[in-house]
Amino acid sequence: MAVLRPADAAExxxxxxxxxxxxxxxxxxxxxxAQILDEPDLDEPAELIELLPVQAAAAILTGLQPDRRADIxxxxxxxxxxxxxxxxxxxxxxxxxxxxxxxxxxxxxxxxTDFVSVPADWTVAQTLxxxxxxxxxxxxxxxxxxxxxxxxxxxxxVGLWRLVTGDPKATVSTAAWPYDPISVPPLTDQEEVAxxxxxxxxxxxxxxxxxxxxLGIVTVDDVIHAIIEEGTEDVQKLGGSxxxxxxxxxxxFLTLIRKRxxxxxxxxxxxxxxxxxxxxxxxxxEKAIVxxxxxxxxxxxxxxxxxxxxxxxxxxxxxxxxGLKDWWRIAARELPAGLVLGALLGVIGVVRIGxxxxxxxxxxxxxxxxxALTVGLALTAIVTFGSVAGSMLPFILKRxxxxxxxxxxxxxxxxxxxxxxxxxxxxxxxxxxxxxx
Amino acid sequence: MAVLRPADAAExxxxxxxxxxxxxxxxxxxxxxAQILDEPDLDEPAELIELLPVQAAAAILTGLQPDRRADIxxxxxxxxxxxxxxxxxxxxxxxxxxxxxxxxxxxxxxxxTDFVSVPADWTVAQTLxxxxxxxxxxxxxxxxxxxxxxxxxxxxxVGLWRLVTGDPKATVSTAAWPYDPISVPPLTDQEEVAxxxxxxxxxxxxxxxxxxxxLGIVTVDDVIHAIIEEGTEDVQKLGGSxxxxxxxxxxxFLTLIRKRxxxxxxxxxxxxxxxxxxxxxxxxxEKAIVxxxxxxxxxxxxxxxxxxxxxxxxxxxxxxxxGLKDWWRIAARELPAGLVLGALLGVIGVVRIGxxxxxxxxxxxxxxxxxALTVGLALTAIVTFGSVAGSMLPFILKRxxxxxxxxxxxxxxxxxxxxxxxxxxxxxxxxxxxxxx
Numbered sequence: 084m085a086v087l088r089p090a091d092a093a094e095x096x097x098x099x100x101x102x103x104x105x106x107x108x109x110x111x112x113x114x115x116x117a118q119i120l121d122e123p124d125l126d127e128p129a130e131l132i133e134l135l136p137v138q139a140a141a142a143i144l145t146g147l148q149p150d151r152r153a154d155i156x157x158x159x160x161x162x163x164x165x166x167x168x169x170x171x172x173x174x175x176x177x178x179x180x181x182x183x184x185x186x187x188x189x190x191x192x193x194x195x196t197d198f199v200s201v202p203a204d205w206t207v208a209q210t211l212x213x214x215x216x217x218x219x220x221x222x223x224x225x226x227x228x229x230x231x232x233x234x235x236x237x238x239x240x241v242g243l244w245r246l247v248t249g250d251p252k253a254t255v256s257t258a259a260w261p262y263d264p265i266s267v268p269p270l271t272d273q274e275e276v277a278x279x280x281x282x283x284x285x286x287x288x289x290x291x292x293x294x295x296x297x298l299g300i301v302t303v304d305d306v307i308h309a310i311i312e313e314g315t316e317d318v319q320k321l322g323g324s325x326x327x328x329x330x331x332x333x334x335x336f337l338t339l340i341r342k343r344x345x346x347x348x349x350x351x352x353x354x355x356x357x358x359x360x361x362x363x364x365x366x367x368x369e370k371a372i373v374x375x376x377x378x379x380x381x382x383x384x385x386x387x388x389x390x391x392x393x394x395x396x397x398x399x400x401x402x403x404x405x406g407l408k409d410w411w412r413i414a415a416r417e418l419p420a421g422l423v424l425g426a427l428l429g430v431i432g433v434v435r436i437g438x439x440x441x442x443x444x445x446x447x448x449x450x451x452x453x454x455a456l457t458v459g460l461a462l463t464a465i466v467t468f469g470s471v472a473g474s475m476l477p478f479i480l481k482r483x484x485x486x487x488x489x490x491x492x493x494x495x496x497x498x499x500x501x502x503x504x505x506x507x508x509x510x511x512x513x514x515x516x517x518x519x520x
Numbered sequence: 521m522a523v524l525r526p527a528d529a530a531e532x533x534x535x536x537x538x539x540x541x542x543x544x545x546x547x548x549x550x551x552x553x554a555q556i557l558d559e560p561d562l563d564e565p566a567e568l569i570e571l572l573p574v575q576a577a578a579a580i581l582t583g584l585q586p587d588r589r590a591d592i593x594x595x596x597x598x599x600x601x602x603x604x605x606x607x608x609x610x611x612x613x614x615x616x617x618x619x620x621x622x623x624x625x626x627x628x629x630x631x632x633t634d635f636v637s638v639p640a641d642w643t644v645a646q647t648l649x650x651x652x653x654x655x656x657x658x659x660x661x662x663x664x665x666x667x668x669x670x671x672x673x674x675x676x677x678v679g680l681w682r683l684v685t686g687d688p689k690a691t692v693s694t695a696a697w698p699y700d701p702i703s704v705p706p707l708t709d710q711e712e713v714a715x716x717x718x719x720x721x722x723x724x725x726x727x728x729x730x731x732x733x734x735l736g737i738v739t740v741d742d743v744i745h746a747i748i749e750e751g752t753e754d755v756q757k758l759g760g761s762x763x764x765x766x767x768x769x770x771x772x773f774l775t776l777i778r779k780r781x782x783x784x785x786x787x788x789x790x791x792x793x794x795x796x797x798x799x800x801x802x803x804x805x806e807k808a809i810v811x812x813x814x815x816x817x818x819x820x821x822x823x824x825x826x827x828x829x830x831x832x833x834x835x836x837x838x839x840x841x842x843g844l845k846d847w848w849r850i851a852a853r854e855l856p857a858g859l860v861l862g863a864l865l866g867v868i869g870v871v872r873i874g875x876x877x878x879x880x881x882x883x884x885x886x887x888x889x890x891x892a893l894t895v896g897l898a899l900t901a902i903v904t905f906g907s908v909a910g911s912m913l914p915f916i917l918k919r920x921x922x923x924x925x926x927x928x929x930x931x932x933x934x935x936x937x938x939x940x941x942x943x944x945x946x947x948x949x950x951x952x953x954x955x956x957x
Binding site for chain 1: 525527561648651652655661662680681683684685699714717718719720721723740741743744745747748751752754755756758759760761764767768769773776777780781783784785787788789791792794795798799802805806809812813814815816817819820821823824825827828829830831832833834835836839841842846849850853856857860861864865868869872882903928929930933934937941
């Protein structure tokens with residue numbers, strides 16, 4: 084018996100041209116079509132809804148999980164929304180309006196309003212009976228919210244397994260964990276929700292108002308999607324482009340160019356400062372052309388150490404291993420780390436110049452020991468600067484309200500390149516004044 | 521009532537010096553200590569076990585989830601293992617040996633052997649009664665494996681919610697989804713397990729032998745940890761260091777240096793080729809010192825486009841949006857993308873030189889239009905090369921059996937730097953021969 088799973092059906096539809104996929108959905112019974120549209124891996128569900136006759140679209144939307152319905156609704160065009168809304172039940176319309184009022188990447192935007200809650204003074208058997216009779220889907224039934232019978236505030240959360248393995252005659256609240264429930268306000272960022280679910284190994288987190296009233300629950304499958312999505316964004320930003328928001332092979336060529344050209348141009352314009360710096364030092368360059376040989380080497384070393392430091396700090400910030408207040412602890416590690424790494428590269432650089440000179444592979448001129456000293460000292464200074472600047476930049480961005488991942492490796496490298504040139508020529512001037520310069 | 525959750529207790533222990541933390545654990549009843557050691561967020565659990573008296577350590581290990589027990593055991597020193605093993609039950613010892621036989625990042629290494637399985641011909645009521653009587657923890661009870669009564673092979677998987685909401689008198693296999701169960705062989709990579717759990721919105725995946733016999737289940741909480749861990753590694757590698765494997769502030773200074781120095785030195789040594797390339801073109805440099813002014817600008821642009829392409833491809837490979845066979849589809853997008861982006865930067869570069877020259881901000885010499893042409897053409901070629909090389913490198917690494925994330929942004933930048941110099945001077949030679957060169 085080969086029955087197609089909804090996730091596989093969604094994947095199959097992804098392979099079809101949109102108009103054809105919409106016709107396939109239309110031909111199905113609407114609950115089956117709704118199951119497929121519930122799959123987060125289905126690309127462009129809103130586009131499919133737009134292509135369906137309004138009656139079929141309304142039937143499918145009605146069958147969706149509330150959180151998914153809101154996600155899709157968010158993407159619909161204004162005319163489609165206006166055509167669809169009157170065809171939905173009043174209750175669904177109201178739920179939709181509520182979910183749409185939260186930002187998409189917040190707990191409120193991720194949550195489903197289709198959950199099980201019972202008064203905390205019910206028995207375990209009564210609760211199980213209730214679940215049996217309402218018969219909801221798995222997303223919503225593994226975490227049962229217990230409400231104060233009077234105030235209706237959330238008082239405890241209990242897992243379905245505790246009910247199944249517990250004493251049927253006991254009060255449901257005694258079957259719950261003794262801890263106060265973990266819950267979040269609706270505006271909590273999805274990264275924070277993911278961190279809580281992961282830390283406390285939960286299958287769902289209740290979302291509550293400031294007065295403790297239950298709004299919905301965020302379930303683990305939505306959070307896994309959110310974690311993977313944030314990871315993709317961080318990697319893409321770290322690589323120096325905007326987040327694509329779509330799979331690489333699905334995104335159209337012009338959008339791909341647009342998402343990359345912005346940062347590339349900004350970096351290019353900033354990097355033009357290196358040309359200005361070089362122009363500024365042109366007199367020195369002409370006198371000591373041997374100095375130009377090491378410019379790419381020295382600049383890239385600063386960029387590399389900076390990109391190491393920035394990626395380590397970005398990830399630690401994302402995982403909340405460190406907070407804004409820890410900036411000085413990071414600086415206190417990166418300064419000595421940069422000095423050690425810089426000195427290491429400096430020594431290798433000096434040895435390289437010495438060996439080449441002694442073996443006669445290249446002639447760095449009469450003052451080659453001073454040139455080697457310049458390169459060694461400049462490497463130490465620039466790698467140290469790279470480590471400190473690369474590690475502090477994410478803090479500065481976060482403090483200013485930007486995503487720290489915007490401190491991409493190329494961004495740091497550019498910053499360090501320009502400063503690196505100034506450091507290099509300053510060191511050269513100090514060491515070589517009176518000889519080469 | 522403020523009861524400390526195990527995850528919070530683990531966090532509190534993380535803040536203590538290891539000897540003290542071990543004494544705190546020793547003072548607790550061993551089931552409580554085991555609950556805390558079960559927390560994946562507890563740092564260095566093996567170190568704590570090493571510090572405990574062997575009797576206490578054995579009691580705590582016995583109380584752990586089998587998968588966590590194996591994870592910790594893997595980290596113990598040989599003498600401690602030898603002292604502990606005789607103090608564990610024969611059944612636990614055997615399970616441990618089995619779990620330790622799988623690589624830590626495989627389905628076998630992640631799975632727990634503590635799961636619920638029943639013959640497929642039992643009724644729903646019988647199954648619920650069985651779960652009630654064995655009374656296991658939530659990790660293991662939400663996904664019930666149904667075995668063929670004769671062959672003991674896995675035939676179906678059913679979620680606890682289907683039993684609770686289903687007809688008690690029905691056969692348990694009719695309560696299961698009609699689909700064949702999703703299962704994985706024990707050597708499946710954890711990224712693939714995560715992808716399946718996420719795609720099919722599962723709470724656990726059974727791990728089976730090639731003959732279909734059940735070995736264990738991988739639960740969603742372990743997978744979330746695995747996803748976050750892999751994300752951290754990818755970001756750190758992309759930033760050009762080895763994966764730290766520990767939180768930034770926890771790792772000791774020497775290890776931090778060691779994890780970074782390796783790649784930094786390799787990159788430095790590779791980047792030395794730029795010095796060699798510059799030496800090779802020294803004659804041209806001396807004749808046309810104006811060319812040196814744009815070296816940092818041109819090189820960094822190639823590196824930036826390369827790091828964009830490489831991070832986009834690495835992430836798509838990690839998410840299985842693309843496979844090895846798609847390399848030519850990527851190449852077919854990156855070649856035109858690189859040309860467009862390169863031409864864009866080239867035009868900006870030409871305009872910059874023209875404007876500076878015309879406004880008298882800098883004198884690029886009599887042949888300035890040719891210099892501008894050189895810069896524009898070189899930028900186009902280098903950005904194109906960077907995009908193509910950066911996008912193909914992860915494929916090559918994956919094909920050779922390395923982690924594609926090793927194609928870090930600095931690595932790509934270095935590769936493109938050296939090639940970029942050669943391209944720049946070749947273009948310069950072609951354009952400026954007979955005039956400047």
